[in-house]
Amino acid sequence: MKLNIYKDSDAAIQSIATYLVDLAKKSIAEKGRFDISLSGGSSPKKLYELLAKNFASDIDWTKVFFFFGDERYVAHDHPDSNYLMATTAMAPLNLGEAQIFKVDTSLDPESAALDYEKCIKKHFGENVAFDLILLGLGDDAHTASLFPGTDILFNDENLVKDVYLKDKEVYRISMTAPLINQAKNVAFLTFGEGKANALQAILEAEKDITKYPAQLIKPLNGEVQWFIDEAAASKLSN
Numbered sequence: 515m516k517l518n519i520y521k522d523s524d525a526a527i528q529s530i531a532t533y534l535v536d537l538a539k540k541s542i543a544e545k546g547r548f549d550i551s552l553s554g555g556s557s558p559k560k561l562y563e564l565l566a567k568n569f570a571s572d573i574d575w576t577k578v579f580f581f582f583g584d585e586r587y588v589a590h591d592h593p594d595s596n597y598l599m600a601t602t603a604m605a606p607l608n609l610g611e612a613q614i615f616k617v618d619t620s621l622d623p624e625s626a627a628l629d630y631e632k633c634i635k636k637h638f639g640e641n642v643a644f645d646l647i648l649l650g651l652g653d654d655a656h657t658a659s660l661f662p663g664t665d666i667l668f669n670d671e672n673l674v675k676d677v678y679l680k681d682k683e684v685y686r687i688s689m690t691a692p693l694i695n696q697a698k699n700v701a702f703l704t705f706g707e708g709k710a711n712a713l714q715a716i717l718e719a720e721k722d723i724t725k726y727p728a729q730l731i732k733p734l735n736g737e738v739q740w741f742i743d744e745a746a747a748s749k750l751s752n
């Protein structure tokens with residue numbers, strides 16, 4: 515695990531963009547493509563915009579394949595859609611339809627999860643290992659849509675599963691921890707004072723995955739890097 519702490523979120527985003535592009539170059543050179551899973555929520559939008567603005571000519575973007583670690587169970591043109599956020603932010607890259615694997619939210623939640631799992635398996639074949647999975651961290655210590663107290667935390671049968679969030683009264687579709695843990699690289703983006711307690715718990719509290727789901731993320735053969743700002747790091751002990 516590597517902890518990268520920056521003065522502010524802009525510096526962290528600049529650094530993760532370079533890290534991502536370097537991984538993409540390496541992966542394209544080695545296997546001809548780069549398979550990445552995007553995170554949703556509030557933190558990554560600026561990263562996607564920066565990639566489109568400053569890194570458009572650094573790699574061959576036609577060789578990059580995008581998936582989503584989780585998706586809101588809403589239509590693709592709904593303001594809460596992670597797909598809409600990411601594709602709008604990266605529009606200047608002119609990505610092809612076939613490069614972006616979206617969750618089919620026209621299906622019922624369970625079928626949408628099964629369908630996405632099938633789609634991932636078809637893309638990868640035997641060895642389902644993303645080159646990079648980007649993740650965020652919620653102030654309640656969730657990551658992807660692995661929320662505290664939900665059944666999906668204990669699911670080791672599916673790669674993707676639907677999850678109902680009782681307090682929000684919504685469904686989401688999420689990669690499960692076993693799938694995320696098959697990744698070659700996992701990078702968390704975590705900014706702001708509001709995330710400081712959650713980050714401290716994930717990295718320093720005793721293991722309690724029901725309470726702190728992001729503690730589940732420990733790739734079997736991959737590396738985890740955190741890109742955080744000083745505000746998010748403010749409660750860490752050292």
Ligand SMILES: O=C1O[C@H](COP(=O)(O)O)[C@@H](O)[C@H](O)[C@H]1O
Binds near residue numbers: 558650658
């Ligand atoms: O990994 C993820 O984390 C976020 C929490 O991040 P935030 O930036 O919105 O606080 C989560 O909700 C998101 O969907 C997910 O991909």
